[in-house]
Amino acid sequence: MSGAERVYAALLERVGEANPRPRIEPVRRLAELAGSPQLSFPVIQVAGTNGKTSTSRAIASIMRAHGLRTGLFTSPHLVDFTERFQLDGEPIDGDVLAASWDELQLPLEVVDAELVEAGHSPITFFEALAVLAFAAFADAPVDVAVIEVGMGGEWDATNIVDARVAVFTPIDLDHTAVLGPDIETIARTKAGIITPESIVVSARQDPDALAEIADAAAGHGAALAVLGRDFSLVDDRVAVGGRQIDVVGLSGNAYDPIFVPLFGRHQAENATLAIAAVEAFFGADRPVPEEVLDDGFGALTSPGRLQLIGTDPIVYVDAAHNPHGAAALVAAVTESFDFAELALVIGVLEEKDASGLLAALAPIAHRVTVTPVDSPRSASPDDLRRIAEDEIPGTPIELADSLPEALEEARGWAMRSDGRAVLVVGSVVLVGEAIAFARSEGWSAA
DSSP states (O other): OOHHHHHHHHHHTSOOTTSOOSOOHHHHHHHHHTTOGGGSSOEEEEEOSSSHHHHHHHHHHHHHHTTOOEEEEOSSOSSOGGGGEEETTEEOOHHHHHHHHHHTHHHHHHHHHHHHHTTOOOOOHHHHHHHHHHHHHHHTTOSEEEEEOOSOSTTOTTTTSOOSEEEEOOOOSOSHHHHOSSHHHHHHHHGGGOOTTOEEEEOOOOHHHHHHHHHHHHHHTOEEEEBTTTBEEEEEEEETTEEEEEEEOTTSOBOOOEEEOSOSHHHHHHHHHHHHHHHHHHOTTSOOOHHHHHHHHHTOOOTTSSEEEEETTEEEEEOOOSHHHHHHHHHHHHHHOOOSEEEEEEOOBTTSOHHHHHHHHGGGOSEEEEOOOSSTTBOOHHHHHHHHHHHSTTSOEEEOSSHHHHHHHHHHHHHTSTTEEEEEESOHHHHHHHHHHHHHHTOOOO
16 A cells, blocks of 8 residues: 555545534644644635636646745545645655654544544544645645635634635535535635635625625725726637636736636636736735746646546546536536537536536536446436436436446447537546546546
C-alpha cells in the first residue's frame, strides 16, 4: 500500500464527508494540537454551490504565474486521492502526504478521546482531511493557500482559517437536508466564512443570497465587491477551445482580451471572479499584470468540467450534479459544440434533486442511459429511469447495471452515425469512475 493509499484507508474508517457534523471547535482543537498550521500562510477561501473548484483552480493558477508557491485544497477527488492537495499545480507526493498524516496521529488520538468522553463522535473524515491539508501546506511551505469550502461555511471544517479573501461563487439549492430548505438559509451558512480580516468578492447572486452575504460583510466591517457592480465581465465570446473574455477589474483596469481554456459562460464568470479575488489579495487598486493573467489562464485546467476523455467516439464528462449546474452545462454544450445527437450517461446520488437535474438536461438529450454510481448512496437506476421518462419524454431511455455497461452501450450507439457524442454527467463520483475506466480500457484521451 502506497503512502497516499494508507492515508486514504485510515480516513475512510471515519464518518464520511457526506455526513458532516455542524461543529467547528473540535477542528480548532485538532489544529491547535498540531501547531495551528492554518496560520502559517495567507488564505483565499472559496465558498458557494457551483463553480467552486473551477474558480479555486483559476485563482491558484494566477497566483502561481505571479511567482507564489501555492497550495490548493479541493474536494472530492476524481480518480486519485492526492488530487485534493495540490502543491504548485501538481498533486502532492503520496509519501509527503503520509509524513504529514503521521505527524497528525497523536493530536487525532487526543481529540478523539476528548470527544468520546464528552459523548460526541470522533473527528470525521473531512475534519481530519482539512487539518491534514493545512499541515501539508505548512510543511511545504506555501506562500498562499486557496481553500475550497466543503459543505456550508460557518461550521465547515475549513473555516478555522481567517481568510484574507472570502470568495463566493453562485449560491443555489443543494444539500438542502443539511444546509436548509431555501437559498437565504444556505447563503447565511456559507457567509459564515467572512471575518473582520476578509475582503469579500462575490459572483452574481440570487437577491436573497446576496443580502445574506452583504449583511455578514457589514457585520464584520469587511469590504464587499460584487460581479456586475464593482467589477465586470464586459464581453464573452466563444473561441476555439474555450472563451475570449474582456474584464474590468476591481481596480477599474480594462484588461486586454483574455483566453480562458474552458467551455461555457459560467466559466467566463468564474474566471472573472478569480481575477477579482487575486486583485483583492494584492490590493484592489493594483491590476494584475497582463502577462501574469496570460500565463495563469494558459496553464489552467479544470478536470471533470466538460473534459474530453474519448475521441473515437467523442466522450465528454461533466460533474454537474444539481439543476443550477446542469443548466450552465446545457448552455455551454449548446453554445460551444455542434453535435448532431448526444447520448447522456447519467448516474445520481440519492440525496440529489434527480428530477430537477434531468429536467435541466432535457434540451440536449437525444438518448439517455441511466446507471448506478459506484457508491452506497447511489440512486436506484430503476427510479432514475422512471424520473427520466417523466422529465425527458419521447427520448429513448436505456438501463445499465454499471457504468462500464452504460458506456459500452452509449459509445456503440455513437459510433453508428456521424455527428454523435456521449456525455457522462450527474455525479462527481460517476465522472471519476468514467475517467478511470477510460484509462483502464485504453481509449482515454485524458
